[in-house]
Amino acid sequence: xxRVHTFENVIINLKQYWQKKGCLLFExxxxxxxxxxxxxxxxxxxxxxxxxHVCYLEISKRPRDGRYARNPLRFQQFYQxxxxxxxxxxxxxxxxxxxxxxxxxxxxxHEVRFVEDDWESPTLGAWGLGWEVWLDGLEVTQFTYFxxxxxxxxxxxxxxxxxxxxxxxxxxxxVSSVFDIKWNNALTWGDVYRDNEVEYSxxxxxxxxxxxxxxxFATYESxxxxxxxxGLVYPGYDHTVKCSHLFNLLEARGxxxxxxxxxxIGRVRALANQAAALYIRKENEQTITSND
Amino acid sequence: xxxxxxEIGFExxxxxxxxxxxxxxxxxxxxxxxxxxxxxxxIRTIYTPRRMGVLVLGLSRRQKPQVVEVFGPPKxxxxxxxxxxTEKLLGFMKANDLKPGEVRTKRTKKGDYVYGKRQIAxxxxxxxxRSNLASIIAGLEFAKxxxxxxxxxxxxxxxxxxxxxxxxxxLRVEYGGxxxxxxxxxxxxxxxxxxxxxxxxxxxxxxxxxxxxxxxxERRKIxxxxxxxxxxxxxxxxxxxxxxxxxxxxxxxxxxxxxGEFNEQYLILPxxxxxxxxxxxxxxxxIKDTNKYxxxxxxxxxxxxxxxxxxxxxxxxxxxDALFFYQNDVKSGLHNMFxxxxxxxxxxxxxxxxxxxxxxxxxxxxxKTVQGVDxxxxxxxxxLCKADLMSEMVREKEFTSLQxxxxxxxxxxxxxxxxxxxxxxxxxxxxxxxxxxxVTLAGALLSIADKFDNVVGxxxxxxxxxxxxxxxxxxxxxYAALNLLDVHKIDVSVMTASGRIQELYNRKADDNLLTEFLxxxxxxxxxDKDFRYDEINAVLASWEGNVPDARSRCEALRxxxxxxxxxxxxxxxxxxxxxxxxxxxAAAVDEALIxxxxxxxxxxxxxxxxxxxxxxxxxxxxxxxxxxxxxxxxAIDKFFDDVLVMCEESRLRENRLAIVSSINDLFSQxxxxxxxxxxxxxx
Numbered sequence: 015x016x017r018v019h020t021f022e023n024v025i026i027n028l029k030q031y032w033q034k035k036g037c038l039l040f041e042x043x044x045x046x047x048x049x050x051x052x053x054x055x056x057x058x059x060x061x062x063x064x065x066x067h068v069c070y071l072e073i074s075k076r077p078r079d080g081r082y083a084r085n086p087l088r089f090q091q092f093y094q095x096x097x098x099x100x101x102x103x104x105x106x107x108x109x110x111x112x113x114x115x116x117x118x119x120x121x122x123x124h125e126v127r128f129v130e131d132d133w134e135s136p137t138l139g140a141w142g143l144g145w146e147v148w149l150d151g152l153e154v155t156q157f158t159y160f161x162x163x164x165x166x167x168x169x170x171x172x173x174x175x176x177x178x179x180x181x182x183x184x185x186x187x188x189v190s191s192v193f194d195i196k197w198n199n200a201l202t203w204g205d206v207y208r209d210n211e212v213e214y215s216x217x218x219x220x221x222x223x224x225x226x227x228x229x230x231f232a233t234y235e236s237x238x239x240x241x242x243x244x245g246l247v248y249p250g251y252d253h254t255v256k257c258s259h260l261f262n263l264l265e266a267r268g269x270x271x272x273x274x275x276x277x278x279i280g281r282v283r284a285l286a287n288q289a290a291a292l293y294i295r296k297e298n299e300q301t302i303t304s305n306d
Numbered sequence: 307x308x309x310x311x312x313e314i315g316f317e318x319x320x321x322x323x324x325x326x327x328x329x330x331x332x333x334x335x336x337x338x339x340x341x342x343x344x345x346x347x348x349i350r351t352i353y354t355p356r357r358m359g360v361l362v363l364g365l366s367r368r369q370k371p372q373v374v375e376v377f378g379p380p381k382x383x384x385x386x387x388x389x390x391x392t393e394k395l396l397g398f399m400k401a402n403d404l405k406p407g408e409v410r411t412k413r414t415k416k417g418d419y420v421y422g423k424r425q426i427a428x429x430x431x432x433x434x435x436r437s438n439l440a441s442i443i444a445g446l447e448f449a450k451x452x453x454x455x456x457x458x459x460x461x462x463x464x465x466x467x468x469x470x471x472x473x474x475x476x477l478r479v480e481y482g483g484x485x486x487x488x489x490x491x492x493x494x495x496x497x498x499x500x501x502x503x504x505x506x507x508x509x510x511x512x513x514x515x516x517x518x519x520x521x522x523x524e525r526r527k528i529x530x531x532x533x534x535x536x537x538x539x540x541x542x543x544x545x546x547x548x549x550x551x552x553x554x555x556x557x558x559x560x561x562x563x564x565x566g567e568f569n570e571q572y573l574i575l576p577x578x579x580x581x582x583x584x585x586x587x588x589x590x591x592x593i594k595d596t597n598k599y600x601x602x603x604x605x606x607x608x609x610x611x612x613x614x615x616x617x618x619x620x621x622x623x624x625x626x627d628a629l630f631f632y633q634n635d636v637k638s639g640l641h642n643m644f645x646x647x648x649x650x651x652x653x654x655x656x657x658x659x660x661x662x663x664x665x666x667x668x669x670x671x672x673x674k675t676v677q678g679v680d681x682x683x684x685x686x687x688x689x690l691c692k693a694d695l696m697s698e699m700v701r702e703k704e705f706t707s708l709q710x711x712x713x714x715x716x717x718x719x720x721x722x723x724x725x726x727x728x729x730x731x732x733x734x735x736x737x738x739x740x741x742x743x744x745v746t747l748a749g750a751l752l753s754i755a756d757k758f759d760n761v762v763g764x765x766x767x768x769x770x771x772x773x774x775x776x777x778x779x780x781x782x783x784x785y786a787a788l789n790l791l792d793v794h795k796i797d798v799s800v801m802t803a804s805g806r807i808q809e810l811y812n813r814k815a816d817d818n819l820l821t822e823f824l825x826x827x828x829x830x831x832x833x834d835k836d837f838r839y840d841e842i843n844a845v846l847a848s849w850e851g852n853v854p855d856a857r858s859r860c861e862a863l864r865x866x867x868x869x870x871x872x873x874x875x876x877x878x879x880x881x882x883x884x885x886x887x888x889x890x891x892a893a894a895v896d897e898a899l900i901x902x903x904x905x906x907x908x909x910x911x912x913x914x915x916x917x918x919x920x921x922x923x924x925x926x927x928x929x930x931x932x933x934x935x936x937x938x939x940x941a942i943d944k945f946f947d948d949v950l951v952m953c954e955e956s957r958l959r960e961n962r963l964a965i966v967s968s969i970n971d972l973f974s975q976x977x978x979x980x981x982x983x984x985x986x987x988x989x
Contacts, residue, residue: 081630087623102454104466107317108498121495125605125613127557128318128355129588132450143452143463145318150609150616151587151601159454159464171454185612190619268701274651 019118019186021197024179025071028095031116032069035109037097040070045252046259049074049135050096050176054251057138059098060163060172061290062297066100071179075259077266080215083208086191087152090214090266091207093179100172102159110157110175114149118186124150133158137258137282139165139290142174154181164290165283224269231260235281242288247296254285308367308473310435311506313352313359314443314481315467315491321355321556323448323462325522328353332360334442342434343370352520354559355604356491359469359520361506369428376402381411381418395420432472439470439479439486457483467491467500474505492516493559495605517606518559526555529602532563533591536600540565542593544600545581554589558604564614570597572625575632576715578708579699583624586704587617624704631699640713640720644693652692653778655767656811659692665810666691666755672798672806673751680725684748687729690717691752694730710734736786743793750790754803757787761823762807765815770823784827791853792831799851800824828853832860840983841867847978855926859977862928867982871936878942879979882970885951889963899961904948908941912968923975931976942969 033039043053050056050072059066072094080090099106107128115121128145133156135141144158156176160168180192180203187195193204234256241250261278264270270278312335319327332351339346339362347364378384378398386392391399391406399409404422411418444459451460459465459482470477470486479486489500490509496517503509510520519525529551537544554561572580584590584599591600599621603613635643647659656662666688674681694713699705705712714731718724725748732749733756735742744750764770764780771781788800804824808815825846831853832842837860845859866872900906915934922930951962973979 081627085623085626085630087620088627101456102464104455107466108494111494111498122606122608123612124609124616125495125603127604129557130318130320143450150613151620152616153620159452161452170456171452184619185616188615190622 018196018199019183020199021179021183021195021203024117024183024186025093025095027117028113028177028179029069029071031113032097035067035099037067037069037099040068042070042072043255045255046075047072047255048076048258048262050094051135051138051140051174052255052258053096054248056096056098056174057140057163057286058247058251058289058293060100060160060168060174061166061294063169064297065170066098066172069095069097072096075262077214077218077263080211080218080266082215083193083204083211086193087181089180089192089207089211090218091210092192095177095179097175097177098172099175101170102173106173106175107157110147110155114182117182119149124185127151128157129153131156136279137261138163138286139283140286144174149182149185152181152185154178154185164293165287166290166294218263218266222263222267222269224264224267227260227264227267227269231257231264231278234260235285238285239288242285242292245292245296247289247292250285250292251289254282254289257285258282307347307364308431309506310346310362310365310431310473311359311469311471311503311509312439313357313467313469313490313509314465315357315469316461316463316465318355319358319463319556320450321553323450324353324355324358324556325552327446327448327462328358328522330446331358331442334445335360335362338434338438338442339365343372343428344368344431344434345370350521353522353556354518354520354525355557356559357518357520361509363507365431365472367432368430369434371428372426373423374426375421376424377412377414378402378409378420378422380416381420384411384420432475432477435470435472436477436479439477440481443481455483459483469503471503471506490516493518493604495560495609519561522555525558525561526551529554529558529561529563532561533600533602536563536565537593540593540596540598542596542598544591545594546591550585550591554602557589558602560604561602562605562607562610563600563602564610564617565593566599566601566614566618566621568597568599568618568621568625572629573597575625575628576711578711579628579632579705580625582705582708583621583628587620587624590617627702628699628705631697631702631705635697635699635712635716636719638697640690640693640716640722643696643716644690646696647692650696653763653767653769656763659695662759663689663692665759665807666752668810669755669759669803669806670751672803673755673796676747676751676794676796676798678747679751680748683723683725684729684751686722687717687726687733687748687752688755690722690726691730691733691756736789739782743790747794750794751796754787754790754796757783757790758800758803758807761787762804762811762815762820765820765823766808766811766813770819781827784823785831788827788831788853792857795854797852797854800828800853801851803851824851825849828856832857835860837864840981844977844979844981847981848974858926859928862932863977863982865929866932866936869936871939872932873984874943875936875939876979876982876984878939878946879970879973881946882942882966882973883978883980886963886967886970889967893960893964895964895968896961899958901958902949904941904944905962905965908945908969909965911938911941912965912972916972919972919975928976935973935976935979938969 029039040055053072055068055070073091074094075091077090079088081088127148129148131146132143140163142158142160146153147155147157158174160172160174162168183195184192189195193208195203197203197206234253238250238253261282328351332349336349345366346362350361352359352361379394384392384395402422402424408422409420411420448462451462453460454464465482465484468484468486469488469490470479471488476488477486488503490503492501493516501512501516503512513520533544584592589602593599601617647663650659652659652662667685670684670688673679691713694700694709694716697712699712700709710733711731714727717727717730728746729748729752732744732746733752735744735753744753760778760783761780764778769777804820829842841860841863845856849856895909919934951966953959
């Protein structure tokens with residue numbers, strides 16, 4: 015009997031696979047993010063000398079990529095499966111390829127290409143080297159060895175593997191549009207998300223209130239600064255992430271000019287760098303205390 | 307004879323670094339073998355996206371034996387007064403295994419010494435390779451590297467295996483935490499099981515079975531053959547160049563080609579857009595004027611159908627986006643975008659894109675006398691040239707490279723005339739060193755204007771280049787503007803141009819710095835045209851900013867400098883410069899104070915030639931100018947031979963200095979010939 019690769023099964027299988035590889039199964043972050051990298055389970059945990067292996071689902075929001083549900087492959091919101099292995103195992107590429115086989119893909123019947131793509135997040139002061147992974151020409155994963163985060167060189171090199179779940183499922187189910195993938199045996203992805211896509215495209219491109227967002231940005235920014243001042247890493251970082259999303263919305267609206275853009279990015283990065291520095295300082299203090 | 311294989315295996319390498327790195331590695335291995343005098347018959351460079359290495363066949367097992375001279379005691383201690391060997395000499399002979407007939411003496415700086423020739427057996431190739439391989443790998447240089455494990459070794463991508471096989475024996479070499487062995491990795495679409503290599507000669511065939519064509523030349527041939535075959539099958543002409551083929555070569559281990567198709571509705575997209583979409587999706591080759599393309603992949607042939615379908619889906623999505631943007635933009639129209647430029651900052655402190663466009667529109671008035679220019683079209687193009695930056699297409703990262711080009715299309719679609727559209731379409735050219743130049747005059751003029759505006763803008767906004775830092779890339783801009791002024795023989799001075807732009811900014815830049823910058827760029831430009839630095843110095847000494855004119859003067863100098871009488875002219879000019887150095891004499895020559903015949907004839911000649919020279923310079927006939935100056939040489943020589951300029955009597959002296967000075971002024975109208983370096987003269 016042919017196994018049905020429903021969207022929810024793909025999620026379950028992938029989590030199961032990485033659990034077997036020693037990852038802690040975590041859950042999505044509770045605020046809007048552009049990528050799983052923003053989740054503290056990545057951004058903060060890749061700092062410092064402690065090993066960390068984690069796998070979680072993340073809803074990635076990219077306001078600029080909305081197409082009013084008219085492009086079969088582009089949306090302003092999609093599901094990521096985020097894996098962090100710190101330190102990166104020597105055979106991590108093979109572990110990754112075998113995860114695709116675990117999902118039901120036969121590598122001999124497809125092409126998996128690692129296309130050079132050095133990842134950089136100017137807002138997080140982070141960069142790494144790696145690839146986009148193309149499955150039969152479709153980008154399904156971002157594979158990155160982080161080198162720096164929050165402006166800090168990393169002690170241990172982690173690997174980040176970010177799967178685009180809808181796209182992988184599309185290939186597994188052999189359909190041409192993400193809207194047509196079966197979420198379970200009764201409903202498609204389109205049934206669940208089409209209206210959401212249309213409305214959010216309208217919101218992102220047409221209805222966003224620039225003034226409200228700019229003032230929210232300033233408010234969250236000053237809150238983050240205040241919280242970092244009180245030595246609160248996690249609450250301060252949460253506000254940093256909010257600023258980052260507001261910036262994405264403003265940009266999608268076309269409300270930010272080229273030079274303003276650089277300024278905004280610099281402001282978010284300044285916050286992210288503070289979070290990183292504070293996190294590392296606290297980690298070190300803890301290590302010293304536990305050594306006593 | 308033995309063989310050697312080195313293969314460094316890694317995760318997929320950045321394609322642009324691959325070929326040079328592999329060639330560098332092979333060169334270093336060759337250098338080592340030559341330096342250590344290890345014979346070999348052939349060496350082959352190997353690279354694929356996941357490995358680079360060398361295959362050396364027919365190596366000798368050891369270095370060539372070396373003959374060395376070994377020195378013993380000084381001659382006077384080596385033999386006693388009877389000429390018999392001393393104990394010292396005998397000890398030396400024994401230690402070096404020398405027979406009596408093999409000892410000779412040689413005169414050295416320190417006196418006469420005995421010596422002998424001794425043959426030293428070469429070291430084993432194995433130990434030489436073993437002790438040098440790690441440092442050879444470490445010596446490879448890359449623009450961008452990473453760390454991936456606790457060794458903190460840097461390389462473009464993680465090293466995962468190393469094969470170092472000397473005949474049947476793996477060499478004990480370690481690099482980046484990887485121990486070399488005899489196992490290589492196949493194409494991962496074929497298998498994960500490592501390939502065990504008994505000896506280097508098996509390498510190429512064993513790897514082929516594992517889905518890896520390791521020889522880049524063989525792979526390139528396969529790629530080209532497959533492209534041709536597949537294109538023939540769809541009866542079309544593939545559009546590619548050698549650069550694209552090399553990139554494909556560096557991203558495939560086992561090339562297969564599949565033909566794909568996209569919906570014909572996308573053929574209404576401008577060709578530039580279509581090609582941008584196709585090429586952004588690497589390894590794609592368009593079949594000209596059709597909705598077909600070829601895609602080169604690196605997996606099993608069995609994957610062909612999936613690869614075709616998958617790629618077509620991606621292409622559909624990307625083309626959909628492109629068409630979506632394009633149609634929205636055409637609907638909105640260039641004039642609408644133009645209005646939006648009022649709200650888009652160009653650079654902080656320097657105003658909006660609209661401000662820039664208005665500045666350019668006024669600036670191009672400078673070109674109204676340029677022959678063949680349609681000034682109204684040029685002004686219109688200047689005003690509209692930045693509007694496409696507001697288009698949905700250009701704002702999308704994938705299509706930013708189409709700035710200007712899209713402006714051209716949208717101008718046409720909005721009913722602007724062809725000259726306006728063409729000028730907009732070309733005004734970013736050249737975008738990089740070696741890029742094509744604008745074809746139309748209006749395109750070139752608009753490009754010059756835009757680049758001047760960028761240069762001056764950088765100086766006004768604290769972004770001027772210094773050292774290796776050039777935040778706005780204006781060195782390239784400046785150079786390109788000079789290049790275009792030269793190519794189109796435009797007589798507008800760069801000083802005038804930069805002054806005009808500053809007026810339009812209504813701000814003042816640091817004139818010294820800006821002039822220095824323009825001089826430096828001009829120097830560089832002329833150097834690239836193969837003029838010698840002294841020719842350039844001579845011409846730029848009194849440069850007023852006319853680019854083609856400076857070039858013509860350099861050309862005249864180049865043509866004349868080898869004539870024998872030219873060097874005398876230069877020497878005369880150097881004397882003139884030396885004498886008037888530090889003298890402030892602006893006085894006119896007083897006929898009444900002329901005493902010597904040589905003085906008189908020089909002054910008369912000057913008076914006679916001055917108007918002719920003026921006409922020639924005006925006519926830019928610099929060969930004639932130099933001929934004329936050469937005519938003056940005997941009179942100048944005679945003047946210096948017969949007349950003492952720095953004489954006692956002050957009124958005579960002043961007058962003679964005025965004569966010398968007038969000669970200098972005459973020459974300076976062409977160039978400062980005293981800067982020309984004459985053969986045999988010390989700089």
